[in-house]
Amino acid sequence: IPTDIDLVNEINKLKKEKNALLMAHYYQQNDIQDIADFVGDSLALAWEASKTDASIILLAGVYFMGETAKILSPEKKVLVPDLNAGCSLADSCPADAFEAFIAEHPDHIVVTYVNTTAEVKALSDIVVTSTNAVKIINSIPEEQKIIFGPDRNLGNYLQSISGREMVLWDGACHVHEKFSVEKIVELKKENPDALILAHPECKKPVLTLADFIGSTASLLKFTQNSDSGKFIVATESGILHQMQNSSPNKTFIPAPPSDSTCGCNDCEFMKLNTLQKIYLTLKYEYPEVFVKEDIRQKAIKPIQKMFELSG
Ligand code: 13P
Numbered sequence: 001i002p003t004d005i006d007l008v009n010e011i012n013k014l015k016k017e018k019n020a021l022l023m024a025h026y027y028q029q030n031d032i033q034d035i036a037d038f039v040g041d042s043l044a045l046a047w048e049a050s051k052t053d054a055s056i057i058l059l060a061g062v063y064f065m066g067e068t069a070k071i072l073s074p075e076k077k078v079l080v081p082d083l084n085a086g087c088s089l090a091d092s093c094p095a096d097a098f099e100a101f102i103a104e105h106p107d108h109i110v111v112t113y114v115n116t117t118a119e120v121k122a123l124s125d126i127v128v129t130s131t132n133a134v135k136i137i138n139s140i141p142e143e144q145k146i147i148f149g150p151d152r153n154l155g156n157y158l159q160s161i162s163g164r165e166m167v168l169w170d171g172a173c174h175v176h177e178k179f180s181v182e183k184i185v186e187l188k189k190e191n192p193d194a195l196i197l198a199h200p201e202c203k204k205p206v207l208t209l210a211d212f213i214g215s216t217a218s219l220l221k222f223t224q225n226s227d228s229g230k231f232i233v234a235t236e237s238g239i240l241h242q243m244q245n246s247s248p249n250k251t252f253i254p255a256p257p258s259d260s261t262c263g264c265n266d267c268e269f270m271k272l273n274t275l276q277k278i279y280l281t282l283k284y285e286y287p288e289v290f291v292k293e294d295i296r297q298k299a300i301k302p303i304q305k306m307f308e309l310s311g
Pocket of ligand 1: 026040041042043062087115129130131201214215216217
């Protein structure tokens, strides 16, 4: 790429020329969020992808998000800025092992978090995101046994909220697992007026400290509606951009991981995406996301079930 190129200008031109929709997850770098046509959580990205009339969807997030968009909009060209932007949670649940796990619990309904491969979605009865998981679990009849995967932390949280016992797959998000309880307690001591916010992918000791637990979209909304002026935020630090944008007079402190001195907790996969890559992806319409049609037809059903149940 020539060094004098104005990337924002060029990306905007290409978007128009090609009728492309640029969607970004809240964990993307600030400059990507700023140029995106739509910024949202996993549920909102899936929903937008299902109803857009754009010819191209460029999904700046991690691979399963692009795959979900392709499952929902197979006639669209779905592009991602970097094929290496994977997800540790999706990787923690290989389809063949999950299929064997389901076979060990034959009379269970299979509920999976959206952070999975298309193959795992194809094995599922209902997909959930952190925005609608509580509502969907509560809607399942009491006597129905449930398998939940792949996130054991979200699974444990759902069990504690709903009172339902579920068979849990033993997976986790490497970013949310590494928040330091000690450092959060220290931050709270230094900022006694701050509320602690946490994503349900965090481990139980962190969730125990939290004043509010929710998906990225719910945490953002909470900061907008709260009377408090200060928050310690235990999720990937990309979300702070929209929090700060919509509440410029409030203070947002990223909760730190135990293994870092930088103070914030970034997902290295989310952060693989850059404006340069977005420009090249739009220009050359590569890399493209493909999902095998037989898998897609199975994988779309639990996602549609999720839309139906989440209202
Ligand atoms: P939400 O944005 O749906 O809360 O999910 C966060 C996440 O795990 C993204 O990978």
